[in-house]
Amino acid sequence: MRILFTVSNWAGHYMCMIPLAWAFRAAGHDVRVACPPQQVQGVMATGLMPVSVLDAPDMMESARLAYWVLAINTPPQSGDMPLPLHPFTGQALGSVRDFDTGTLSDFWKKSIAAVQRSYDNAVDFAAAWRPDLVVYDLMAAEGALIGALNEVPSVYFGPGFIGTVETEPGLDLVSADPLSCFAKYGVEWTRHKIKYAVDPSPDVAIPPMGDALRIPIRYQPYNGSQDVDPWLLGPVKGKRVCVVWGNSATGVFGERLPALRHAVESAAQLAAEVVLTAPVAEVDGLGSLPPNVRVLRNCPLELILPGCDMLIHHGSANCLMNGIAMGIPQLSLALNFDGQIYGRRIDPQGATKTLPGLLFDSEAIDKALAEVLFDNNYRRRAVELSRSVCAAPTAAQVADLLTTLARTGELTAADVADLVADR
Numbered sequence: 001m002r003i004l005f006t007v008s009n010w011a012g013h014y015m016c017m018i019p020l021a022w023a024f025r026a027a028g029h030d031v032r033v034a035c036p037p038q039q040v041q042g043v044m045a046t047g048l049m050p051v052s053v054l055d056a057p058d059m060m061e062s063a064r065l066a067y068w069v070l071a072i073n074t075p076p077q078s079g080d081m082p083l084p085l086h087p088f089t090g091q092a093l094g095s096v097r098d099f100d101t102g103t104l105s106d107f108w109k110k111s112i113a114a115v116q117r118s119y120d121n122a123v124d125f126a127a128a129w130r131p132d133l134v135v136y137d138l139m140a141a142e143g144a145l146i147g148a149l150n151e152v153p154s155v156y157f158g159p160g161f162i163g164t165v166e167t168e169p170g171l172d173l174v175s176a177d178p179l180s181c182f183a184k185y186g187v188e189w190t191r192h193k194i195k196y197a198v199d200p201s202p203d204v205a206i207p208p209m210g211d212a213l214r215i216p217i218r219y220q221p222y223n224g225s226q227d228v229d230p231w232l233l234g235p236v237k238g239k240r241v242c243v244v245w246g247n248s249a250t251g252v253f254g255e256r257l258p259a260l261r262h263a264v265e266s267a268a269q270l271a272a273e274v275v276l277t278a279p280v281a282e283v284d285g286l287g288s289l290p291p292n293v294r295v296l297r298n299c300p301l302e303l304i305l306p307g308c309d310m311l312i313h314h315g316s317a318n319c320l321m322n323g324i325a326m327g328i329p330q331l332s333l334a335l336n337f338d339g340q341i342y343g344r345r346i347d348p349q350g351a352t353k354t355l356p357g358l359l360f361d362s363e364a365i366d367k368a369l370a371e372v373l374f375d376n377n378y379r380r381r382a383v384e385l386s387r388s389v390c391a392a393p394t395a396a397q398v399a400d401l402l403t404t405l406a407r408t409g410e411l412t413a414a415d416v417a418d419l420v421a422d423r
Contacts, residue, residue: 004032005021006134007136009039011042012316022395034142034143056139068085084099115181127150138174145187148187153406155402155405161320162317171341199217200392216420217398218325219322219325221300223301226303228303239273242301242311244314248316249335259358259359266365266366268289309328315340329379333365397422
């Protein structure tokens with residue numbers, strides 16, 4: 001069979017899909033990954049075949065613009081927040097008023113043209129390649145249009161904690177067809193029409209799925225690959241804390257993130273060792289750090305976390321799911337509103353704690369960090385949560401079920417129940 005994945009211009013949205021694509025390949029199916037040109041190298045690094053027919057606005061620019069809008073509309077009494085970066089240059093602003101809104105017209109024109117071009121290219125490619133099944137990520141709904149036009153099943157794959165019919169602001173991305181990309185081809189679509197959704201979320205925190213048939217899948221961490229540093233195989237003396245300082249954190253909000261910086265310094269006082277993984281540019285911009293902070297450059301989390309007692313990050317679903325899968329207690333300093341929503345959904349399980357990362361409160365960070373690191377209840381609940389996630393069907397089993405969907409055109413709740421029972 002021919003299996004087509006459509007992925008967006010944000011790697012964190014599709015990394016969770018990679019093991020499923022591998023499973024299809026291992027089962028002998030022909031797999032292609034339709035992506036924007038900016039993601040070709042990332043897709044190639046997974047061993048999969050990219051097809052750079054999609055297009056998209058610059059996601060980092062879009063994210064910085066969203067934060068600028070938030071900053072300019074946040075009342076001063078809400079607390080101190082880092083000044084936004086210039087949405088298009090990424091340079092620091094002296095004031096939120098220093099951004100010339102007159103440049104927005106060209107940005108929106110280019111963004112709209114890119115999205116419309118992406119859907120048209122996707123349709124043309126699918127007409128030539130004729131996939132039997134389409135799997136698409138949160139921001140690549142081109143896959144849903146391809147499925148409708150080619151009369152083949154399409155399946156939404158969420159990164160965890162994000163459902164099909166979200167009503168929470170910040171999670172209702174691509175909820176309908178505002179640019180008439182579907183309507184152009186005579187297709188009516190909203191996220192309410194999604195029939196099948198592969199979801200790695202823990203059973204205790206399943207997001208809203210509407211009428212979609214949820215297909216659970218075991219979350220298999222994938223964050224790239226690199227040579228294993230021998231020190232990771234050695235003994236761990238005392239508490240070890242991992243801090244993720246990701247591309248999106250500084251790329252969107254800049255290096256002036258006192259909450260994350262304070263978390264590194266606070267963790268260094270409480271733990272024997274702090275492992276900080278960050279992009280090269282961010283590492284160079286950090287300056288001097290406590291002597292017990294070991295800096296790694298974009299090291300995959302699956303190499304670090306097995307030896308750690310705690311994970312601190314900026315609130316992404318990708319980081320959360322990595323920590324959950326590996327049974328690690330977490331402190332999320334959520335920089336975006338979506339990260340705070342994830343926290344509300346998973347924190348009641350007692351394995352994670354979420355604080356707003358943009359509003360700097362050193363006492364709250366110190367207290368939360370010590371609590372998560374030294375309260376054994378967090379470790380116990382994290383292990384329990386990991387066991388529940390690891391009990392979900394494997395990527396190979398889900399690939400087999402989706403092959404049945406492609407062959408028959410339909411799945412039922414009983415089919416999914418049988419899959420879960422087989423585990």
